[in-house]
Amino acid sequence: MSRDWSSAARLCIARCRELASFTEEPGRITRTYLSPPMHHVHRALRGWLQRCGAAVSIDAAGNLRALLGPGNRPRLLIGSHLDTVPNAGAFDGILGVVLGVAMLEAAGELTFDVEVVGFSEEEGVRYGIPFIGSRAAVGLLDQGTIATISAAIRDFGLDPAEMPAARISPKAAAFLEVHIEQGPVLENLDLPLGVVTAIAAQSRAEIVFQGSAAHAGTTPAAHRKDALAAACEWVGAVERAMVETPGLMATAGRITAEPGARNVIAGRATATLDIRHASGDVRTEALERLTDCAHAIALRRGLDVSVEIQSAAPATAMDSALTDVLAAAAAASGTPALRMVSGAGHDAMILAPHVPSTMLFVRSSGGSHCPEESVRERDVAAALACGFEFMMRSSREGLPHA
Amino acid sequence: MSRDWSSAARLCIARCRELASFTEEPGRITRTYLSPPMHHVHRALRGWLQRCGAAVSIDAAGNLRALLGPGNRPRLLIGSHLDTVPNAGAFDGILGVVLGVAMLEAAGELTFDVEVVGFSEEEGVRYGIPFIGSRAAVGLLDQGTIATISAAIRDFGLDPAEMPAARISPKAAAFLEVHIEQGPVLENLDLPLGVVTAIAAQSRAEIVFQGSAAHAGTTPAAHRKDALAAACEWVGAVERAMVETPGLMATAGRITAEPGARNVIAGRATATLDIRHASGDVRTEALERLTDCAHAIALRRGLDVSVEIQSAAPATAMDSALTDVLAAAAAASGTPALRMVSGAGHDAMILAPHVPSTMLFVRSSGGSHCPEESVRERDVAAALACGFEFMMRSSREGLPHA
16 A cells, blocks of 8 residues: 555554553553553543544443444444553553554544444453453453452442443444564564464463472482472473474463472472463363373372363454455555464454454564563554555445444 | 480470470461560570579570589580471470480489570571571671671560670580481481481572563464573472482472463573582582583573572581490490481581580481471480480590590
């Protein structure tokens, strides 16, 4: 496309940086669910969106909702989340909302309504419960969770009793989420954009080895029941499973040894497992193998072990018709996009079973969930060109499911 | 020997249990340096010792000192420590003091003075500084440590300025420490007593692997710099080094992964190493091998690693003449003792360079540093018989170095 998106891309990046200044922790970007700086983020977005003519509101879950159009036509949702992990980067989540603003600013006349959505919670930091915003939007926030978060909702000036009204409109016919890739795949292939075909199946488990705490100086090897040594052996098995299984992501990210004294053999060790694959079956098989492996290690060492599966999410396919339109838009706008599986969960995973959903990945570098996270201006321009083409093409040809 | 020590042994065990009731934590035995329950321990011991005719005082480091005799003769020190780890057993340390009381109660006329010592601090829990009591007794408490602990000393009603007077008398010619073995060696060999020939050389180190934190769902194996996986591989090497090196104790007791989130590959992992051997050279060689191994793991994985040696204590030999007397006393009293190396540090390790020292180990079961720690009445009787024989034999024949 001939339109030059570079100044719009610069503005998007500047806006992400500006919104990143609204943080709970001076010097770091940390903005958890309905924390005070979220008010400032809402105020800034409200200003930009109202200048586009959108009607802006905050729903009972704290999601920012900005509707452009009369409200009675098929609706394209565009957005991502506004919260961050502790000590985050400036682009994870919020880039997708800021790009939605830029698309509204460029939109002109459309045959459908557009709603830009800034989900209030995706990372799960404040309550250990992820996807609060998008789950509220599809009516999947259970009463227990609502009870847990209702004080925070009221403190923010909202009313938890109005949660049912947070449901997205039945007129919603498509959801487009733009998000940084987070992983290094696009960076390593030197590609600016990816279209997501599916979000990987993911299981989370906690493994506890129970041995016997004993004195580190006086207990010979043959008499040890060292729970930490067992856990470390198992972490090695996790790594091997990943290397041996194409496409598998398997990570032990947290470990603790108890009592955790330098001169005491650990009597108990706990490790976490995060395991993902585009195929739910492959994920499940790998998890079963690692569970068997934990039992074998415990048996050989005379320990006890427990493996608790804490969550198991199926693979979530993106809508294939929408994804084809997005891929075509990317190519037409001059930046063909890689079809890829997302290892990370995203709001689109929650919305997909309820609203046809598609995701555009933007190459990022410097990692994600860290201050070094960054995007290139020309990649953001490519994402804007692709998103705008997707929107205009859908306006001309009609949204696939509208 | 024909004397029956069983009722004295029962009394010793009952006294240990009574003193265990003086604790900072209801329901658990926790008595750190100069904590309030230490006053109660001092009061009980003072009563028993004064009934023996001993002159009892508390020195500026909080050590209980009980002198039997005119004070101008060669002096036999008998004792151990009064503090505990958190959630401790009832015998570690205090058994050696209570046995000293029982030996005074049985003593009769002696040719030397006896001083029962209850060291105020050995475990290093309150300030992370072990052996405060015994180091004060040999004049090795540096000004920095004294400054750190002076408020605790004053709160306990003592005067840190009087620390120089805590030095043991130049007349001290021998130190006998009776202590539970802590390890399982005597238990596994079905032997009640051991005499300690040396306390193992010990090094403590901290190993830090530095990789890159990254998203657990989106970072393929080939692009990971997983610090926790590296640390776990190294913990496996620690375990193998122990199995392959006779007499080596090597333990990773504490490990942390940062950021420590279940869905983030650890960018940094820290593990501790506690490594001991009767030979300082073997200890040093093993430590060097494990340091090399850490560097090799880091190199192969593209990580950084640092190995910080935090302490390195040489092997400490017990006094051979005194130890021969103790071994002879054990045999003569009907319970030959195993000559063995102590993997654990003890107050005798601090005193040995200054006063000829010897140690008697009593079989324990149920572990040590835990509530299940226990001793058998007949083993305590054997230790009493041995200690009494050692004392009376030394009184008849003269202390070896007096």
